[in-house]
Amino acid sequence: MIPLEEIKQISITSPSKIVMLIIDGLGGLPDAKTGKTELETAHTPNLDEIASKGVCGLIDPISPGITPGSGPGHLALFGYDPIRFTIGRGVLEALGIGFELKGNDVAARGNFCTVDEKGLITDRRAGRITTDKCVELCALLSQIKVQEVQSFILPVKEHRFSFVLRGKGLHDELSDTDPQKTGVAPHPAKHTKSTAKHTADIINDFIKKASDILARQHPANMILLRGFSKLPNIPSMNEIYKLTPAAIAVYPMYKGLAKLVGMKIFSADGDIKEELEILTDCFGEHDFFYIHVKRADSAGEDGDFERKVKVIEQVDSALPQLLNLKPEVIIVTGDHSTPAVLKGHSWHPVPLLLYSQWCRPDDSKEFSESVCVSGGLGRIPATDIMPLAMANALKLTKFGA
Amino acid sequence: MIPLEEIKQISITSPSKIVMLIIDGLGGLPDAKTGKTELETAHTPNLDEIASKGVCGLIDPISPGITPGSGPGHLALFGYDPIRFTIGRGVLEALGIGFELKGNDVAARGNFCTVDEKGLITDRRAGRITTDKCVELCALLSQIKVQEVQSFILPVKEHRFSFVLRGKGLHDELSDTDPQKTGVAPHPAKHTKSTAKHTADIINDFIKKASDILARQHPANMILLRGFSKLPNIPSMNEIYKLTPAAIAVYPMYKGLAKLVGMKIFSADGDIKEELEILTDCFGEHDFFYIHVKRADSAGEDGDFERKVKVIEQVDSALPQLLNLKPEVIIVTGDHSTPAVLKGHSWHPVPLLLYSQWCRPDDSKEFSESVCVSGGLGRIPATDIMPLAMANALKLTKFGA
Numbered sequence: 059m060i061p062l063e064e065i066k067q068i069s070i071t072s073p074s075k076i077v078m079l080i081i082d083g084l085g086g087l088p089d090a091k092t093g094k095t096e097l098e099t100a101h102t103p104n105l106d107e108i109a110s111k112g113v114c115g116l117i118d119p120i121s122p123g124i125t126p127g128s129g130p131g132h133l134a135l136f137g138y139d140p141i142r143f144t145i146g147r148g149v150l151e152a153l154g155i156g157f158e159l160k161g162n163d164v165a166a167r168g169n170f171c172t173v174d175e176k177g178l179i180t181d182r183r184a185g186r187i188t189t190d191k192c193v194e195l196c197a198l199l200s201q202i203k204v205q206e207v208q209s210f211i212l213p214v215k216e217h218r219f220s221f222v223l224r225g226k227g228l229h230d231e232l233s234d235t236d237p238q239k240t241g242v243a244p245h246p247a248k249h250t251k252s253t254a255k256h257t258a259d260i261i262n263d264f265i266k267k268a269s270d271i272l273a274r275q276h277p278a279n280m281i282l283l284r285g286f287s288k289l290p291n292i293p294s295m296n297e298i299y300k301l302t303p304a305a306i307a308v309y310p311m312y313k314g315l316a317k318l319v320g321m322k323i324f325s326a327d328g329d330i331k332e333e334l335e336i337l338t339d340c341f342g343e344h345d346f347f348y349i350h351v352k353r354a355d356s357a358g359e360d361g362d363f364e365r366k367v368k369v370i371e372q373v374d375s376a377l378p379q380l381l382n383l384k385p386e387v388i389i390v391t392g393d394h395s396t397p398a399v400l401k402g403h404s405w406h407p408v409p410l411l412l413y414s415q416w417c418r419p420d421d422s423k424e425f426s427e428s429v430c431v432s433g434g435l436g437r438i439p440a441t442d443i444m445p446l447a448m449a450n451a452l453k454l455t456k457f458g459a
Numbered sequence: 460m461i462p463l464e465e466i467k468q469i470s471i472t473s474p475s476k477i478v479m480l481i482i483d484g485l486g487g488l489p490d491a492k493t494g495k496t497e498l499e500t501a502h503t504p505n506l507d508e509i510a511s512k513g514v515c516g517l518i519d520p521i522s523p524g525i526t527p528g529s530g531p532g533h534l535a536l537f538g539y540d541p542i543r544f545t546i547g548r549g550v551l552e553a554l555g556i557g558f559e560l561k562g563n564d565v566a567a568r569g570n571f572c573t574v575d576e577k578g579l580i581t582d583r584r585a586g587r588i589t590t591d592k593c594v595e596l597c598a599l600l601s602q603i604k605v606q607e608v609q610s611f612i613l614p615v616k617e618h619r620f621s622f623v624l625r626g627k628g629l630h631d632e633l634s635d636t637d638p639q640k641t642g643v644a645p646h647p648a649k650h651t652k653s654t655a656k657h658t659a660d661i662i663n664d665f666i667k668k669a670s671d672i673l674a675r676q677h678p679a680n681m682i683l684l685r686g687f688s689k690l691p692n693i694p695s696m697n698e699i700y701k702l703t704p705a706a707i708a709v710y711p712m713y714k715g716l717a718k719l720v721g722m723k724i725f726s727a728d729g730d731i732k733e734e735l736e737i738l739t740d741c742f743g744e745h746d747f748f749y750i751h752v753k754r755a756d757s758a759g760e761d762g763d764f765e766r767k768v769k770v771i772e773q774v775d776s777a778l779p780q781l782l783n784l785k786p787e788v789i790i791v792t793g794d795h796s797t798p799a800v801l802k803g804h805s806w807h808p809v810p811l812l813l814y815s816q817w818c819r820p821d822d823s824k825e826f827s828e829s830v831c832v833s834g835g836l837g838r839i840p841a842t843d844i845m846p847l848a849m850a851n852a853l854k855l856t857k858f859g860a
Contacts, residue, residue: 060522064542068525418488418496418807420832436808436838438523445524449806456804457521458528458541459551459686 059139059441062298064457065448071300074386074451077337077347078443080135081373082128082312083355083396085408085427089363096354096363096398097409098426100370104377105411105425108388112413114422115435117443119394125405131393132315136295136348137444145318146230146287151220153314155212159289164228164257167285168211168219169236170195170278171244177280179240183217184278192219195278202267204260221283223261229254234284235265244282261286294320295346299448304340306333307350316348329353330372334379341383355403358396366398387414387451389443390425407437414450460540460842463699465858466849472701475787475852478738478748479844481536482774483529483713484756486796486809486828490764497755497764497799498810499827501771505778506812506826509789513814515823516836518844520795526806532794533716537696537749538845546719547631547688552621554715556613560690565629565658568686569612569620570637571596571679578644578681583637584618585679593620596679603668605661622684624662630655636666637683645683662687695721696747700849705741707734708751717749730754731773735780742784746852756804759797767799788815788851790844791826808838815851 086095119126119134120141129150130140145153148165159165170192172181187195192213199211207225214220231251235244247261265281272279295303297320305316306324313323324340326333333349341347351373357366380388388411395406409430420434431437435446448454487496520527520535521542530551531541546554549566560566571593573582588596593614600612608626615621632652636645648662666682673680696704698721706717707725714724725741727734734750742748752774758767781789789812796807810831821835832838836847849855 060525060542416488416801416805418828421829432833434832435523436517436832438838442523445522446806447524449524449526454524454526454806456526456528458531458545459548 059439060445062137062293065137065445065454066298068455068457069298069300069448070453070455072451072453073345074453075341075345075347076301076387076389076447076451077349077380077385078135078389078447079349079351079373079380081351081354081370081390081392083358083394083403084392085395085397085404085406086358086366087397087399087404087406095427096358096366097370098428100367100374102370102374102425104374104381105390106423108390108413109411109422109425109429111419112388112411113417113420113435114425114430114433115410116407116430116433116437117391117410117440118407118437119440121439122407123405125403126394127403128311128393129315131440132312134440135391135393135443136319137298137441138292138319139441143290143292145290147285148221148287149289150311151214151218151285152212152222153318154311155214155220156310156314157210157212157220157222159222160224161289162224162228164223164230164286164288166221166283166287168221169282170217170219171280171282172277173243173280177243179237179242179244179280181277182236182238182240182282186216187278189213189215191278192216195272195275198271199268199281202264202271204264204267207260209264217278223257228257230257230286230288232258232261232286234286236282236284244280247283247286289318292318296320299346299444299453301346302344303346303348304344305348305350306336307348309350309352312350312352321348330376334376338379338383347385354392355396358398359402361398361401363398387412387447389447391443408440410435410443412446412450416450416452460840461846463538463694466538466846466855467699469856469858470699470701470849471854471856473852473854474746475854476742476746476748477788477790477848477852478750478781478786479536479790479848480750480752480774480781482752482755482771482791482793484759484795484797484804485793486798486805486807487759487767488798488800488805488807490800496828497759497767498771499829501768501775503771503775503826505775505782506791507824509791509814510812510823510826510830512820513789513812514818514821514836515826515831515834516811517808517831517834517838518792518811518841519808519838520841522840523808524806526804527795528804529712529794530716532841533713535841536792536794536844537720538699538842539693539720540842544691544693546691548686549622549688550690551712552615552619552686553613553623554719555712556615556621557711557715558611558613558621558623560623561625562690563625563629565624565631565687565689567622567684567688569622570683571618571620572645572681572683573678574644574681580638580641580643580645580681582678583639583641583683587617588679590614590616592679593617596673596676599672600669600682603665603672605665605668608661610665618679624658629658631658631687631689633659633662633687635685635687637685645681648684648687690719693719697721700747700845700854702747703745704747704749705745706749706751707737708749710751710753713751713753722749731777735777739780739784748786755793756797759799760803762799762802764799788813788848790848792844809841811836811844813847813851817851817853
């Protein structure tokens with residue numbers, strides 16, 4: 059990919075508008091009986107119509123064979139090299155619950171776990187306590203005072219919580235306390251750079267106090283922390299592309315990811331129809347729109363082929379509202395594949411559809427994995443989408459004389 | 460791309476010959492009525508015949524979405540990473556008029572401009588004075604003496620000129636004097652590295668004297684300089700590929716670019732037929748031939764779809780002379796796309812055709828954007844062309860044991 063520093067030199071502002079519609083987990087695998095993927099099974103006259111006028115291809119979010127997490131998958135879509143710009147587990151967990159991380163906060167992913175009388179871990183997930191119990195225990199831990207810094211203990215789901223420290227001089231060069239196995243004691247947090255020693259001391263002090271408080275809370279009688287991290291130092295989309303980008307999403311993690319790169323967040327809590335209503339309302343105020351559709355991925359994760367097909371059909375039937383706005387560039391793709399048969403994210407390349415007046419149309423007559431294989435865009439890294447979108451919106455000047 | 464240092468290790472000399480025919484601005488966009496691009500509209504039996512025997516693909520000169528200037532577009536064709544090896548605006552302007560830059564010359568692109576009585580710029584292009592006027596003013600400025608260095612003020616076209624300083628201890632780490640807007644005074648040249656302070660002083664002295672000389676020459680009563688640069692430090696094609704390369708071109712800029720990478724220059728001043736006559740004459744003396752056809756790009760820039768079609772047809776009808784020479788490898792492509800409908804360079808990938816006895820032929824039966832989409836070479840960076848050409852000429856040995 060071309061370095062962001064170079065894109066920054068050649069990007070210009072113009073009235074044209076780009077809509078990037080992300081159907082989370084879009085790519086799939088064929089159903090054993092029909093030989094068709096979820097997208098190929100879905101009846102999608104609108105997507106097929108855009109594909110006929112536009113150009114198709116396949117994207118690799120990270121690299122062929124690599125299954126992306128949501129963080130790197132989205133960073134790549136927004137044009138950021140997902141290998142250079144990494145989002146720590148702790149940060150992602152905090153974004154996922156909508157916690158407003160600040161620049162110097164250190165965040166970690168927390169687990170309630172079970173230890174025996176010798177302090178050795180017997181269950182890294184404390185028997186997957188209920189979320190209600192997790193909320194109760196987080197409230198207990200929130201009373202802990204540690205030297206001169208604020209701590210936030212935020213329930214996530216079952217045994218999971220988000221741990222955030224806020225204060226001066228905090229560093230995230232710290233090793234996990236979670237040994238990732240049972241039969242051993244939790245590790246103390248250790249600094250991997252000397253500047254983080256003070257932060258390690260604070261965390262170990264916290265863990266000691268948490269251990270005392272939880273002593274009688276079997277099975278959740280201890281905590282494990284991993285993925286200590288700060289917000290990545292990432293240039294905003296405005297800085298690089300000179301866009302005023304907006305995000306329309308339901309789930310906190312995607313709003314958090316969009317916020318990381320400087321998008322204005324519009325919260326939805328319904329389906330694609332509501333998201334497109336929001337798009338219509340704010341269409342005049344922005345020139346880039348990221349719209350996130352979560353439910354295709356959820357259906358894929360649940361192994362529910364039919365439900366994923368239905369989500370894609372719902373998106374398709376809502377599309378006329380988007381088309382009526384006549385954005386200069388429309389991108390439809392996903393942040394990764396989530397084949398229902400695999401019940402999880404996968405490494406398969408993701409169908410990509412680009413429409414603009416200036417695209418070079420290919421022969422694609424429908425939007426599907428099979429057709430995208432021979433699409434005019436070829437198979438490209440996801441990080442190429444933003445330069446292509448910008449070019450098609452006539453927002454990039456010439457590189458070099 | 461594989462680093463040039465690695466290519467250097469595995470390249471060998473052999474009698475086989477490579478011809479790289481560059482149809483400038485080759486790639487296009489479909490005509491609204493016919494749905495066919497310039498290349499698809501052109502009647503090209505010879506190109507189609509080579510495509511049938513050879514293998515096709517698409518190249519990205521820089522990266523998907525990026526519109527190349529001629530400098531980076533050509534460097535990529537010659538196998539040089541166009542992001543690593545950059546050619547400054549000043550150098551390109553000097554190359555464009557055929558000025559023989561030396562290694563330590565500092566060149567800049569110059570504009571005659573108009574300033575008001577307060578010295579503020581009112582027109583960055585001095586009302587686009589005639590080229591005759593530009594010649595006259597350059598002659599005046601050529602009389603300026605600056606401390607111990609030679610200065611060259613060379614007319615280009617209308618308000619544009621090329622400015623070159625030659626002497627000891629000159630450096631190009633200098634900011635533009637052109638503020639790129641009106642209503643402000645020209646900036647002084649400022650050094651961005653301390654070693655360039657002396658050069659900045661010389662340039663500012665020159666500008667002061669130029670300003671005095673031009674005082675009564677309204678509207679061209681001041682100059683602006685930008686893109687201070689030296690020749691890039693670039694290894695020759697002989698050094699990397701062990702080739703003895705030749706360039707056959709009409710326009711100075713392309714001869715200059717070819718010279719930069721160590722080609723022997725053969726000047727033509729006519730059409731492709733004359734260029735192929737030259738090729739025939741010098742075919743025994745070289746093993747790599749870069750042939751440049753400018754007029755397809757010029758037609759595209761003028762928005763003249765039909766003329767671009769005709770230029771492509773002329774190239775096609777001249778091809779038998781090239782084929783009769785039986786070069787082992789033939790490459791046909793462009794340095795970028797110039798769709799007539801866009802009237803300028805564009806980001807669209809460029810059709811690529813490679814023929815050799817050892818290529819793995821694909822199903823392509825004609826040379827066109829649509830066919831190249833599914834060509835056997837796929838969509839590749841332009842920097843991959845040289846390794847492919849070398850390989851097909853059996854001029855590359857194994858990488859690693």
